[in-house]
Amino acid sequence: MLWVPIDRDKPIPLTRQIYTEFRDKILRGDWAAGFKLPSTRKMAQELRISRNVAIEAYDQLFAEGYIESRQGSGYFVAAGIYLEQFARGQERPLPSAGDQPEHLIDFRSGVPALEQFPRSLWGKTVQQVCHDAPLSAFGYNRPEGRAELRDVLSRYLYRTRGVQCTPEQIVMTSGATQALTLIAKVLLNRESCVLIEDPITQDIQSIFTSTGARLCPVPVDEYGMNMHSLPSPLAGSRPRFAFVTPSHQFPLGTTLTIQRRIQLIQYARSVDCYIVEDDYDSEFRYESPPISSIQGLAPERVIYIGSFSKILSPGLRLGYLVLPETLVERYHKAKWLSDLHTPSLEQLALGRFIEEGHLEKYISKMKKLYKKRRQCLIEALRRTFADRATIWGEAAGLHIVAAFDGISFTPDVLTALEAAGVRVYPVEEHAIGKGRHEDKIVIGYGNVSEDGIEEGVRRMGIVLSR
Known part of the structure; x- marks a missing residue:
């Protein structure tokens, strides 16, 4: 019997798992043209699955041309399907609820307080x-x-x-x-x-x-x-x-x-x-x-x-x-x-x-929240950096720009900040004429709690003080 791994705990249907395993073996050339597949009845017995599941997997492979049926003989791998350099691929894992580590404090601009929706x-x-x-x-x-x-x-x-x-x-x-x-x-x-x-x-x-x-x-x-x-x-x-x-x-x-x-x-x-x-x-x-x-x-x-x-x-x-x-x-x-x-x-x-x-009414409520978060961010920057950081921008929106005396936000500096668990965004990457804003970063506060703001600025202080 052909070994086909299936996982009943996966959120992927068994039909899809079997179809994917068979398809990959055919594309990689593990099963050459003319290779005879086991009957659906035998596969169902060996894998302890419903025969309908096996039939649906074969029907899908047949519909897409991977296998062909010969009357009275069963299913065989079709010719001309080997795909050179086909990487052994498994189904991509389902995306998790978050796209980034839990410890990362992301000061992305333009994101409102999603928890307040x-x-x-x-x-x-x-x-x-x-x-x-x-x-x-x-x-x-x-x-x-x-x-x-x-x-x-x-x-x-x-x-x-x-x-x-x-x-x-x-x-x-x-x-x-x-x-x-x-x-x-x-x-x-x-x-x-x-x-x-x-x-x-x-x-x-x-x-x-x-x-x-x-x-x-x-x-x-x-x-x-x-x-x-x-x-x-x-x-x-x-x-x-x-x-x-x-x-x-x-x-x-x-x-x-x-x-x-x-x-x-x-x-x-x-x-x-x-x-x-x-x-x-x-x-x-x-x-x-x-x-x-x-x-x-x-x-x-x-x-x-x-x-x-x-x-x-x-x-x-x-x-x-x-x-x-x-x-x-x-x-x-x-x-x-x-x-x-x-x-x-x-x-x-x-x-x-x-x-x-x-x-x-919602805008009025959110203005109060964002004003508190903005003030928290400014106070944390002043407490951590004193007069080394200058705040740009009116008291508006969901972000500020901070300019840091003597600091250039190069890729190395940004990488060091991210390694410390804080992500910021350089103004320079938005500049058409380069070289005038290397000391500035965009710090969004709309979707960051006050505790997160203070912790993020603290981490920035540790990295930038080096």
Whole structure:
């Protein structure tokens, strides 16, 4: 009898285990073409399994062409299947609940306090929506999203962010990443130039350059994008758009002043380009009300991006674009070709969640929590490093930037920090023009407890003091 290891404690069905073992032996050449397999009855007896399990495994191998049936003789290995260099592979282990060691304190930015997500309330809302939703919500829907949510969202954005738009100007997306990808797809090509903050998250750079477009970096200082560094309107090709994170710049955390916002609008009008405003965590300001959007000052010129990943949960994958009226039809087509439409039931649940006032109550609650965590982080840095660490950024968002006098965050330093059980993120990896931010790291605190923050900073102090 052929030896086939099976493990009844594995979460993998016995049929799949047998199929995988037989397939691997055939691909490796352990069983050559014409090799006769045992009967399903005999295999079931030897392995002490149901014969139906053996039959299902053989049926799968037969359907995929690994074995062939000869009437009256049984099953044989088919010809021409040996795969050179096929590595002996076992089924990949199922992913564990965590992707990193338990002791690791990860100061990743942009992650909200996942343990605070209102599971019960959100679950009830989804259940109600699923019960009450019209039949149309269960079919194919419009690419721009459900009208119910876009109507609620247009009123919410005007009230909280000063965004001026009709529901028809909103396109729902699967998070901000899809919104950025759609912008790149519609507006950029190989001849395009994009004005972009420097530094800015590496992912955004990659999305824009994937079209072949050229990035034109504009340095960021303590007041946001430096308008004096914008290229002259007469200097070559005009940009397709200027990309900014004005409410809380990533990664440096600064806020674009009103004077510079007006200058940027005037510049965009002079060169006839758009402004792409990424308002990714604008709700969380701890010492002043939220800053109004640029879009409210120039709706015809600004493409506004928002997301609920930082407010509620990245797992919801809900974001949106607010478009100038002249671009709406083009983005409907691009969204349709991208993924038809964003999931409808989640949109209806979010619309009800906002309309019933739950979102604003949740934001108010989370601002108090994040303010405490931010203060805890700043105090721990000052206690550990005194005046050797300088804090960058407004009292806003879910991260700070810390600059350390005399320290360069090289790969060796980052490796040493990780070995000590703390993970931080260098600003330099987001810089387009290299060499100006080697002393700075991004420290996210949204998803780290106060105890974790203090312990993480303590570990940083031990490593960096060397």
